[in-house]
Amino acid sequence: MVTTTSPARQRFETGGLWLLLTAGAAVMFFPIYWMFATAIRPRDEIFSGAVNLLPTGWVWGNFTAALSRMPFLDWTWNSLIIAIAAVVITVSLNLLCGYAFAKFRFAGRDILFIGVLSALMIPIQVIIVPLFLVVADLGLLNSYWGVILPRAAEAFGIFMVRQFMVSIPDELLEAARLDGASELTIFLKVVLPLSKPIIAVLIIFTFMWRWNDFVLPLVILTDQEMYTVQLGLNLLKGQYNTEWTDIMAIALLSLAPMLVIFVFFQRQLIQGIAGTGLK
Amino acid sequence: MADLSMTYPKERSETTTSRKSGWWSSYRSRLTPYLFIAPNLLLFSIFVFFPLLYAAYISVHQWSLIDAPEFNGVQNYTRLLSDGQFWQSLTNTVIYSAATVPTSLILGLFLAIGLNRKLAARTLLRSIYFLPVVVSSVATAVIAAWLFNDNYGIINALLKQAGVGPVAWLSSPRWALPSIILTTLWVRIGFCMVVYLAALQSISPSYYEAAVIDGATRPQQFRFVTWPLLRPTTFLLLILNVIYSFQVFDLIYVMTGGGPGFSTTMIVQYIYQAAFASSEMGYASAMGMVLFVLILLFTLIQWRINRRTEQFV
Numbered sequence: 352m353v354t355t356t357s358p359a360r361q362r363f364e365t366g367g368l369w370l371l372l373t374a375g376a377a378v379m380f381f382p383i384y385w386m387f388a389t390a391i392r393p394r395d396e397i398f399s400g401a402v403n404l405l406p407t408g409w410v411w412g413n414f415t416a417a418l419s420r421m422p423f424l425d426w427t428w429n430s431l432i433i434a435i436a437a438v439v440i441t442v443s444l445n446l447l448c449g450y451a452f453a454k455f456r457f458a459g460r461d462i463l464f465i466g467v468l469s470a471l472m473i474p475i476q477v478i479i480v481p482l483f484l485v486v487a488d489l490g491l492l493n494s495y496w497g498v499i500l501p502r503a504a505e506a507f508g509i510f511m512v513r514q515f516m517v518s519i520p521d522e523l524l525e526a527a528r529l530d531g532a533s534e535l536t537i538f539l540k541v542v543l544p545l546s547k548p549i550i551a552v553l554i555i556f557t558f559m560w561r562w563n564d565f566v567l568p569l570v571i572l573t574d575q576e577m578y579t580v581q582l583g584l585n586l587l588k589g590q591y592n593t594e595w596t597d598i599m600a601i602a603l604l605s606l607a608p609m610l611v612i613f614v615f616f617q618r619q620l621i622q623g624i625a626g627t628g629l630k
Numbered sequence: 631m632a633d634l635s636m637t638y639p640k641e642r643s644e645t646t647t648s649r650k651s652g653w654w655s656s657y658r659s660r661l662t663p664y665l666f667i668a669p670n671l672l673l674f675s676i677f678v679f680f681p682l683l684y685a686a687y688i689s690v691h692q693w694s695l696i697d698a699p700e701f702n703g704v705q706n707y708t709r710l711l712s713d714g715q716f717w718q719s720l721t722n723t724v725i726y727s728a729a730t731v732p733t734s735l736i737l738g739l740f741l742a743i744g745l746n747r748k749l750a751a752r753t754l755l756r757s758i759y760f761l762p763v764v765v766s767s768v769a770t771a772v773i774a775a776w777l778f779n780d781n782y783g784i785i786n787a788l789l790k791q792a793g794v795g796p797v798a799w800l801s802s803p804r805w806a807l808p809s810i811i812l813t814t815l816w817v818r819i820g821f822c823m824v825v826y827l828a829a830l831q832s833i834s835p836s837y838y839e840a841a842v843i844d845g846a847t848r849p850q851q852f853r854f855v856t857w858p859l860l861r862p863t864t865f866l867l868l869i870l871n872v873i874y875s876f877q878v879f880d881l882i883y884v885m886t887g888g889g890p891g892f893s894t895t896m897i898v899q900y901i902y903q904a905a906f907a908s909s910e911m912g913y914a915s916a917m918g919m920v921l922f923v924l925i926l927l928f929t930l931i932q933w934r935i936n937r938r939t940e941q942f943v
Binding site: 365368369371372373375376379380382383385386389397398401402444445447448450451452455457460463466467470472473474476477478479480481482483484485500501502503504506509534538559562563565566569570581584585587588595598599602605606609610612613617620621624625 | 659660662663664666667669670671673674676677678679680681682684685688741744745747749750751754755757758759760761762763764765766767768769771772773774775776777779782784787788791816819820821824825827828829873877879880883884898901902905906911914915918919921922925926929
């Protein structure tokens with residue numbers, strides 16, 4: 352904003368605002384810090400009742416101890432398989448579908464697109480009961496596919512791809528068609544290379560959603576061997592509800608992939624959230 | 631080859647048509663978009679649209695999964711009307727929404743305006759506010775449960791130093807919902823901030839320059855430039871946040887499990903309990919349908935209001 356106030360007063364205002372925002376940020380960051388501080392400090396310090404904002408010592412062994420007590424690596428393996436398979440399937444299907452909506456004219460296109468958008472309006476929580484029954488009827492309870500397939504079609508992604516691909520010039524596609532390229536070749540060789548930014552956004556969001564998913568795995572994966580990281584963390588909280596060192600250590604490990612994504616792909620995250628404002 | 635077809639496009643297409651019988655070629659090219667959207671459409675049909683219809687079907691039956699579903703008309707729906715726990719869960723959901731939605735919008739807008747100015751470490755501050763967006767709701771719930779822990783939680787420890795408390799945050803019906811509301815704000819503020827920031831950055835500076843020439847003060851610039859131009863964003867965030875709060879599940883399921891008593895049971899939690907703890911599929915589906923209609927109605931009403939007010943502005 353452009354201001355009409357005097358420079359001195361403006362500096363005073365800016366300073367106050369900065370202090371306020373920094374204090375707020377400290378409060379916002381504190382839970383993350385506290386998870387780390389709890390996971391790393393000597394176990395007996397937790398129950399001392401005193402306020403020690405800084406751990407007296409760093410016990411890295413807490414992490415190995417937690418890992419040896421919990422099948423965290425199995426949970427991670429399950430989560431990784433689900434999230435990676437979901438990324439491959441969902442991103443491919445999103446791109447194909449979004450491309451068709453953006454660059455083809457065909458009968459029923461608008462109706463079908465409204466259908467896709469209306470899928471956005473149906474939260475999984477509303478249909479969780481019949482969805483569970485459908486997955487059970489398909490014989491997919493306690494299987495990876497049971498959590499991958501129901502969420503493989505993602506309306507948000509289709510919507511984002513369409514928005515992005517509308518701006519790809521038609522002339523490029525026409526030129527390739529005149530060259531005799533098949534529609535699939537055009538998609539793979541012309542459209543995809545131009546769509547790298549949106550592909551990055553889709554990969555990051557799909558991975559994040561599937562990694563963080565809870566309600567569908569909770570209902571579908573009842574066998575503890577099939578547990579994902581989130582289900583495991585929930586189990587820990589219920590069963591070992593006084594072992595806060597272990598719980599915080601596992602919580603921190605469960606966040607690791609997200610923190611890596613956050614540090615390296617923040618631009619894509621912001622673009623995905625801000626660009627469409629959806630979800 | 632490429633050059634040839636570039637020079638004689640018509641000829642090429644004619645030869646292809648004559649080689650592969652004409653109707654098939656044109657049929658195939660018209661089929662392409664349908665083939666591209668088919669996998670998604672199939673998945674949506676099986677895992678979204680069919681379940682919605684299926685939910686409507688189950689909702690007029692009594693079904694414990696063991697026997698065949700037994701048609702019982704609107705009994706599940708009439709039972710809802712007299713089910714105190716259903717109304718309690720609905721009330722909890724409304725209170726939760728009323729407490730979280732406007733607050734996260736206002737704080738998100740404040741942060742966005744503040745962090746849109748040139749400030750030291752602005753990028754870092756933005757990142758910190760945004761960080762909770764990537765934290766899973768289970769991890770959020772687990773961390774919050776530890777912070778709010780009655781005996782060893784840091785919040786009570788700090789309160790004790792200040793001579794207050796201890797407060798039974800998660801174990802008393804009075805404080806459990808406020809604890810969850812605070813945790814939700816932690817999650818949602820950053821989300822709103824990011825959306826608002828993007829909207830603010832798309833406002834052309836020339837509007838503000840014109841406002842200053844007209845002698846507008848800072849608050850007036852906000853009132854007459856920023857706020858009207860942010861209307862669509864506010865509207866979108868309002869819808870998204872209300873939908874979010876009406877379908878909240880993970881966070882509360884892990885943090886309190888809906889308790890103590892029934893004090894933090896939201897509508898989705900009650901649906902989950904009816905289906906997977908009491909095996910009342912029909913009753914759970916009826917509640918699912920009600921939730922769906924509520925979300926739909928809310929969105930439509932918002933849409934109408936938004937359109938009508940826009941006409942007058």
